[in-house]
Amino acid sequence: MLGWLSWQVRRRRRYRPAVLEALLADLAQTAPDHLAITGDLTQIALASELREAADWLARFGPAERVHAIPGNHDAYAALPREGGWQYWSDYLAGDRPSAPLRGVANDAFPSVRVRGELALVGVCTAQPTPPFAATGSVGEEQLARLDAELEALGGAGLCRVVLIHHPPVAGLTTRRRSLLDARAFGDVLRRRGAELVLHGHLHRTTLASLPGPERAIPVIGVPSASHAGPSAKRCAAYHLYKIERADRGFAIRRRVRAWDPALGRFTARGVEEPL
Numbered sequence: 001m002l003g004w005l006s007w008q009v010r011r012r013r014r015y016r017p018a019v020l021e022a023l024l025a026d027l028a029q030t031a032p033d034h035l036a037i038t039g040d041l042t043q044i045a046l047a048s049e050l051r052e053a054a055d056w057l058a059r060f061g062p063a064e065r066v067h068a069i070p071g072n073h074d075a076y077a078a079l080p081r082e083g084g085w086q087y088w089s090d091y092l093a094g095d096r097p098s099a100p101l102r103g104v105a106n107d108a109f110p111s112v113r114v115r116g117e118l119a120l121v122g123v124c125t126a127q128p129t130p131p132f133a134a135t136g137s138v139g140e141e142q143l144a145r146l147d148a149e150l151e152a153l154g155g156a157g158l159c160r161v162v163l164i165h166h167p168p169v170a171g172l173t174t175r176r177r178s179l180l181d182a183r184a185f186g187d188v189l190r191r192r193g194a195e196l197v198l199h200g201h202l203h204r205t206t207l208a209s210l211p212g213p214e215r216a217i218p219v220i221g222v223p224s225a226s227h228a229g230p231s232a233k234r235c236a237a238y239h240l241y242k243i244e245r246a247d248r249g250f251a252i253r254r255r256v257r258a259w260d261p262a263l264g265r266f267t268a269r270g271v272e273e274p275l
């Protein structure tokens with residue numbers, strides 16, 4: 001009920017379908033090879049919202065080139081065993097068959113996709129929380145699977161990009177909105193490494209890092225895909241990454257495309273930068 005009120009009173013005025021339409025139009029121009037969507041896809045995970053989000057996902061492209069993970073709003077209350085995230089199953093899935101998507105159990109994650117020298121590793125932190133909390137956690141079992149996946153993918157020389165909804169770096173948000181086992185997640189990354197971590201949840205662009213076995217791992221937060229502004233910090237945006245093999249590992253460059261309320265379309269914000 002609180003989530004529904006938040007939507008009716010405040011959020012529905014800020015998060016606009018027209019902005020998401022403009023983002024789709026901009027993506028048709030920039031044409032990335034693969035999309036990563038770090039949640040949330042819904043407000044309170046009603047069955048009607050889950051179905052509507054499936055229609056939006058289809059508009060972003062076929063599941064083979066659109067990889068999504070759920071956020072805390074997608075697990076606002078306990079989901080039914082059938083008819084929950086199953087609407088999005090092709091978009092949540094990795095390349096290998098996984099455990100079925102039952103309720104909000106995260107046995108199906110991490111979801112790993114390999115595209116050329118890129119490995120996308122989708123982690124699930126979504127779970128129902130008490131009122132006024134927006135926390136998440138990876139959980140010991142998923143962390144053990146993540147540890148093994150990162151080791152294997154790193155051993156194969158792939159560029160590992162980890163997708164996680166909650167920011168996994170301490171201090172980026174309040175405890176009430178935090179990743180409860182961020183320290184354990186950080187321990188896995190320090191041990192096994194990754195080339196990049198992408199997260200959502202904060203609805204603004206953030207740049208942080210986590211220690212890796214050899215060098216710091218960039219951790220980047222992306223704004224919402226539909227926030228209409230006018231705050232430039234909050235305006236909808238997406239990030240484009242160019243990943244190329246370099247002498248030591250991979251060279252990753254990023255550029256930002258953001259909603260411009262005055263022009264009514266997405267434009268470049270800043271210049272392309274190395275991470």
Ligand SMILES: [Fe+2]
Nearest residue numbers: 040071072201
């Ligand atoms: Fe969130």
